[in-house]
């Protein structure tokens with residue numbers, strides 16, 4: 001079966017590559033010619049574990065193609081996945097302009113080239129409830145002369161950056177929103193090889209499927225904000241959030257995951273999706289009070305570490321240099337969209353500090369944001385030289401067991417601000433560090 005992917009970013013590239021790996025003939029479309037050029041040469045445009053090998057193999061074996069021409073996919077593919085950006089708009093609602101433009105372009109191509117065979121258009125982007133109807137209307141209105149038979153399906157994506165290939169190849173569940181039997185059959189057949197172990201394909205109506213994605217992300221973000229609130233209270237009452245986290249996480253009704261306190265949630269999805277769901281509620285005259293609190297807690301938590309650093313140095317960071325370990329919004333990705341590390345760096349710069357930063361994969365993406373406003377090291381210890389303190393902002397494995405003797409000898413003053421609770425407070429104390437972490441006794 002021929003599959004087209006429209007939008008070849010974090011989701012589209014992984015989706016296209018994994019479908020090709022499963023034997024499908026895949027055409028990936030992107031409007032960015034630089035991306036298309038690089039990917040056609042087998043050079044990944046993002047860092048994702050395992051991606052490069054699959055990309056190269058499927059290019060070599062001829063199952064994967066990259067193009068800027070939507071026509072190539074629009075005319076020949078039985079299924080077209082939209083993996084397009086849905087960034088936050090002015091009020092926090094999802095900006096659907098990329099999705100709507102692609103729908104109009106598709107309708108025009110079908111009209112001009114008279115495609116008659118059936119096609120399933122799939123929204124894989126995270127989109128507000130009602131978007132499948134909207135895309136269907138746009139295609140019908142813009143392409144009223146085309147005569148192409150099509151359905152629009154919702155199929156939200158649940159992959160996690162960093163383990164995206166594994167997630168896509170063995171999804172815990174596939175959610176498909178459609179009221180068309182023909183589209184359901186096509187979608188079931190595409191995903192069948194991915195659920196051989198018995199994980200479910202859940203078929204529902206389009207609106208429930210669209211809501212499922214927002215509900216999932218908002219629930220996970222709520223867990224994070226909840227444990228951050230517990231951590232902040234632990235600090236005031238002398239409790240240790242590490243013990244509390246284990247104490248509650250072992251309850252199967254609660255679960256261990258997403259209970260790590262830290263510097264707030266970031267990334268391209270949680271902040272955007274919680275905001276968008278909140279806006280959906282507002283637009284429907286519903287006050288979603290929990291989401292309002294989740295966002296407010298997160299806004300405050302993002303500044304938790306920088307506040308502690310500024311306080312430690314008496315309210316100003318003039319003539320101070322702070323080393324920052326970690327720039328990506330989480331470990332195992334180069335993605336810095338809404339990264340807590342970037343919020344911390346902005347605060348440090350505003351307070352007058354010089355910043356020397358290191359991340360194993362997110363240096364280029366950070367340079368695109370901060371340019372020369374900060375300095376970049378080639379390895380973690382280099383950025384410690386001459387720094388007054390170390391701030392740890394991302395939980396990369398390589399930051400978990402550093403050579404503390406070396407850390408102490410390189411820092412001007414032995415101060416560590418650990419936004420991910422990577423180290424043991426007692427050990428830090430024994431080694432003579434001033435050590436601040438989240439929700440644990442100093």
Ligand SMILES: NC(=O)c1ccc[n+]([C@@H]2O[C@H](COP(=O)([O-])OP(=O)(O)OC[C@H]3O[C@@H](n4cnc5c(N)ncnc54)[C@H](O)[C@@H]3O)[C@@H](O)[C@H]2O)c1
Nearest residue numbers: 007008009010011029030031032083084085086125126157
């Ligand atoms: N990144 C994630 O972890 C993740 C996980 C699940 C769902 N999602 C959702 O998936 C969607 C895509 O996210 P992403 O992170 O892959 O975004 P991205 O910004 O990495 O990729 C989007 C791509 O679409 C391209 N594009 C824009 N307009 C186009 C057009 N008209 N035709 C062809 N290409 C076009 C861009 O050049 C870009 O390469 C979003 O709705 C996001 O919320 C993302």
